[in-house]
Amino acid sequence: MKEIIGKTKSGGLLLLVSFIVLIASVGIFVLGLLNEGILLSVIGCVLFVVYIFILPGFFTIQPNEAMVLILFGKYAGTVKEAGWHWSNPFYTKKKISLRSRNVNGEKIKVNDEMGNPIEIAAVIVWRVENTAEACFDVDNYIDYVNVQSESALRHLAGMYPYDVDEENTDTLSLRGSSDEVSEALKNELQQRLGKAGVIVEEARISHLAYAPEIAAAMLQRQQAAAIIAARQKIVEGAVGMVQMALNKLSVDGIVDLDEERKAAMVSNLLVVLCGERSTQPVINAGTLHN
CATH class of the missing domain: 1.20.5 (Single alpha-helices involved in coiled-coils or other helix-helix interfaces)
Structure with missing residues (x-):
């Protein structure tokens, strides 16, 4: 899905319009009752319905938030500008946070490149970049990030040995090459999470140890x-x-x-x-x- 900019109007301007419509509807309805004018009463009722119709279109967006607009099942755009907005009341609105988030992964037991059982965990910092992909390309982008983070960590642990001896100092290891391993983890996560509109800002191994049995x-x-x-x-x-x-x-x-x-x-x-x-x-x- 390609993200497009949603079209909205100023919330303050539409609030003023809604007040005018409300005052006009009440005044015309009362005037129709006093003069026994059925047409004026009907017009007043119609204007009041218009006022009720306007109210659901108001919504607010805080900094680093976005609102995805959906019209009868069709993606209509994304609003990222902070403030008070008004849009088509028939729009279904879904709010998405664009702030950075942390995934503090649990310790998992895997085998390293040498087949030794180890315990490993990682901390991942990520944020949503493409709201359309996050909403429509995956079922639940938060669960998707959690599952793929664990999968990527398991795959990475099997690519490197836990440690190397002094004769193989040029070989990368999980314990001795933390910067290189973290960069490799970040790149693999970005490949996996890119389809969900997610940007991986940082990925670091937070826990690394041999399994208790060895x-x-x-x-x-x-x-x-x-x-x-x-x-x-x-x-x-x-x-x-x-x-x-x-x-x-x-x-x-x-x-x-x-x-x-x-x-x-x-x-x-x-x-x-x-x-x-x-x-x-x-x-x-x-x-x-x-």
């Missing part, structure tokens, strides 16, 4: 991955410090170590640098070879 196992997995990553950093730093110490001793000529002594020094330094607990120093009171 949450403990996934937490242990994350902790193990964090420990391994930390150990790798410690080992890399320790090896660099040992290499620096050996090079410094050799370049400055402080001591000349054979391969066996170097191996022992490397072993001791790695134990000191990589150990979880503080080591107890042992003082060597002998010579280099004792």
